[in-house]
């Protein structure tokens with residue numbers, strides 16, 4: 270039991286990619302850091318499982334290389350050689366329309382020819398630059414934004430399925446400035462998404478950033494867990510199986526966090542604490558120190574998502590599987606939100622002669638189905654494979670991973686909630702909140718936010734200590 274005051278510079282609660290990347294950045298700055306997590310392994314929702322010669326992911330299958338910070342972190346963690354780019358084939362993405370997967374058009378010519386959008390919907394795009402911008406400061410949901418600027422069909426067959434693919438979310442609830450800050454900025458700045466896309470690309474080139482629609486997907490030879498395992502090795506002090514139950518601030522301004530590890534309790538002291546846990550847990554821990562932030566964090570909802578990894582013999586699936594996978598729009602009424610062609614994206618995901626598909630079920634759209642029993646899920650997913658991919662024999666196996674609270678929803682009012690969290694950080698120096706409910710849900714966003722947290726906390730810890 271550690272009772273010494275401020276034995277650590279920083280205690281990070283939560284060993285998902287947000288917590289691990291923050292801790293890794295702080296260790297690189299020469300600080301004494303420990304990460305403690307309730308789970309049995311580091312990584313949070315990131316996890317890679319080997320089964321019967323295949324390799325499937327419990328959470329993210331890939332990350333997008335949107336900022337140089339990702340490559341820098343991977344190099345510093347010593348796993349640059351393990352990195353695996355997605356195959357060229359993965360540039361093709363399908364969206365289901367009228368019961369069949371149709372490739373998303375990637376060029377103006379393909380756009381004009383695609384049956385994914387009607388002639389009327391395509392013509393409607395020409396009006397986009399003429400649509401008036403939303404007054405600054407007025408928060409709008411993405412469904413309204415897209416209907417207003419691009420028309421109903423783009424909402425149904427382009428944006429809604431992507432919103433389901435990224436957030437497992439509902440476009441009638443997600444806030445444009447919170448969940449899609451770049452779209453919001455394009456409209457505010459250029460008055461048009463089309464003009465903004467053209468002019469914005471120039472500016473991104475200057476900043477060495479890549480837009481999410483052109484950034485390259487990657488994973489690692491051994492799967493996404495390679496990243497979190499390497500970060501955990503770099504941090505060294507990672508304690509698992511211990512759940513934080515309370516957080517207190519001591520008279521000298523440092524913190525005491527008490528954990529429960531299999532019925533035994535222990536306390537760690539640190540000059541600073543990073544809460545890198547989901548919003549509800551952060552709310553519970555922060556309550557005594559930041560009641561306003563607690564209320565805001567409690568409002569952030571996480572719908573369930575269930576992952577179904579499925580292996581087939583190659584000859585039992587008629588579809589060529591030449592792509593990243595397909596997304597199923599809500600209006601198509603399918604049981605899955607989408608399916609990744611995992612073995613087409615990355616080599617080594619299925620043994621020779623087999624294919625691996627990763628299916629996502631549930632989300633805001635269909636939360637009940639996420640909690641269906643294993644047999645029901647297998648039947649529903651198999652029916653989609655028969656209908657959409659021409660599967661003509663049963664799967665070799667299904668593996669089911671359940672996330673009852675999968676992804677935070679950046680819904681209307683989200684930026685106000687995050688402002689309360691930022692106020693708490695100002696009011697309680699040394700307390701930081703860093704997890705995927707803030708600054709973006711993607712692995713790349715988590716890495717960028719962790720980098721910023723490590724940088725600012727590192728600077729603060731190096732600053733002369735003043736009594737509270």
Ligand SMILES: Cc1cc2nc3c(=O)[nH]c(=O)nc-3n(C[C@H](O)[C@H](O)[C@H](O)COP(=O)(O)OP(=O)(O)OC[C@H]3O[C@@H](n4cnc5c(N)ncnc54)[C@H](O)[C@@H]3O)c2cc1C
Nearest residue numbers: 283285286287306307313314328329512513705710711712
């Ligand atoms: C099914 C799924 C698929 C996804 N696919 C993609 C994708 O393809 N690409 C992409 O970029 N992103 C994807 N994402 C999003 C991305 O993976 C996550 O947003 C990101 O990994 C979250 O990291 P985190 O560290 O913020 O949170 P988490 O990974 O949730 O980590 C939080 C950690 O806190 C711990 N914890 C909770 N409470 C306590 C407590 N009281 N005490 C101690 N520890 C505690 C948990 O055990 C957990 O390890 C996906 C997410 C899911 C769920």
